Amino acid sequence: MMRECDIAVYGLGVMGSSLAKNMISHGFSVAVYSKDPGERQRFEAEQGHYHICSTVKEMLDQLKSPRCIFLMITAGEPVDSVLEELEWYLKPGDVVLDGGNSYYRDTKRRYEWSLKRNICYLGVGVSGGEQGALHGPSMMAGGSREGWEKTRHILQTIAAHVGEKPCCAYIGSDGAGHYVKMVHNGIEYGILQLLAEAWYFMKHSLHMTEKEITESFISWKNGKLDSYLVEISIRVLQKKDSDGTFLVDKILDVAGQKGTGKWTVLEGIERGVYLPTIYEAVSARNFSAKKELRSAGKEILHGSGQKVEMENPGKVIGDALLLGILLCYSQGLELIVKAAGEEQWEIDPEKLIAVWKNGCIIRSRLLEEIGQVHVTEKHPLLLDPVFSCQEELEPALRQINEKAVLSGIALPGMASALHYYDYYRMAQMPVNFIQALRDCFGAHTYQRVDVPGAFHTRWEE
Structure with a gap:
């Protein structure tokens, strides 16, 4: 099979289909896949038969190397499930991007998982809703710097712009992108x-x-x-x-x-x-x-x-x-x-x-x-x-x-x-009273403004 697609979009819900259409409108060749046959049929009705794949293997077989797969699926367990599915086919240097609202600690864990397999993993915060995804979202990428360099041209091309500047950037390692999102x-x-x-x-x-x-x-x-x-x-x-x-x-x-x-x-x-x-x-x-x-x-x-x-x-x-x-x-x-x-x-x-x-x-x-x-x-x-x-x-x-x-x-x-x-205007807060009470009932000690160190008072005396 001819490997001609620049990127794959896995998940054809509202955001996934809009993002795929955005990529196509900018001249990128996109393979699309969804486990839901209804989503695939809906995308075909709207876009025509455009590299719509019925299996994960078919989707991956259409991609240029290194292969880039953009996940647009529900955050949480579904992402782990899809990564387990993809693991059978992924090769060192391939790039996986998670564009959902994943919890940043999950993204950190998946990033560590990817390092052990020499896969490039990016957690990408995507903002703008359906219209943003379709016409130009704001995107905050975190994770693999190598993965960012391999995909930045696509991401920054489809992103919203202010003048010539794309509203899409690499934010930091592991979970940084999903954190700021x-x-x-x-x-x-x-x-x-x-x-x-x-x-x-x-x-x-x-x-x-x-x-x-x-x-x-x-x-x-x-x-x-x-x-x-x-x-x-x-x-x-x-x-x-x-x-x-x-x-x-x-x-x-x-x-x-x-x-x-x-x-x-x-x-x-x-x-x-x-x-x-x-x-x-x-x-x-x-x-x-x-x-x-x-x-x-x-x-x-x-x-x-x-x-x-x-x-x-x-x-x-x-x-x-x-x-x-x-x-x-x-x-x-x-x-x-x-x-x-x-x-x-x-x-x-x-x-x-x-x-x-x-x-x-x-x-x-x-x-x-x-x-x-x-x-x-x-x-x-x-x-x-x-x-x-x-x-x-x-x-x-x-x-x-x-x-x-x-x-x-x-x-x-x-x-x-x-x-x-x-x-922010209160140089003096009432928590000194709280500290006194805590020391009174629990001997938690307190600090003084005039003498350094920790102090405890026998308040009953």
Whole structure:
């Protein structure tokens, strides 16, 4: 058989088929395979009979050497299962790329597996959804440097671009690519929560009309809040159901999640990085599942329900949102920098931010300014002079939290963003009181501000 294909795509779900079509549209010869005959038939109906393979061996037999296989399948056990299947056919120097949302520790394990077999393994974070995969995603590659060099031409060609620069880069060894994609998703969780809270506050606390709310979002889109998520928020706000009413009001207030947000939060806890807004975003989705309890609580629990007013709400809420989103980026980058140091990944935050500037879900105008900051563990984004605008935005974040408390609605994303901001302003925290209590009941000792060493006090004396 003639070996003519540049790359294979294994998995023809929404993302896999879109990525394969993207490669084909850029002139690459692509072999495609799926275990699901329905997916193969659907791809053939859309694309024609284009190197559609019915077995793994047939797929591999069509590839040029070294063979490159891009897995676009469900994360977790399915990836291990496919690797076991491929192992029978793979040769030293072949490249396997995992483009799913795999847990970075799984990717590290698979990378070690590949080294023993002289196979090049890459964990590639792919962001942009179906349209991004089709027209140009943002991609974060980690793992084998050799594998990256063998596939970078294809990856950087099909990626989104900013001018001539591709939004695709090698991030670091073993699990680095999937790690930064995980944190990207955590930041996304936080921003989505803040956008939802801004909408909810305008609708239920200020009782603004749909037209007024939409106009506010449009004004944000035309300013510093210009981003993909604000852009599609406008689309969501304007979409009407078949009966002429707004569709968003008919959607059940129970949110799904795939797990990357939870992984990000757990990483923050394990590495000692404060991620309050991302944590609250994950927790809010968890709590949204308690619909019946929330409905019961509405009838039983009492609290403030004052009517509140706000002068120039579009400007105030927009400023609060801008600072909140900036703080989400700050939290995520703080975690990435900490992990890079502990895992010995040579991640360049500026290069990573450049990858996020187009194609990905969290792309925004803010990243132009964030990209100017050299973020390190001792120099977080929040403290850089580039963001002296915080002084102007901070009163707005306080005001929306104050009004929310008075009107009796929960805005955990906005509140946590303010907590993050204020914690960075607190040279003195109340944990000295906690240390005293811990020493009192458990003899855990404490340190003093005036004398070095560990101390224990007999508090009962």
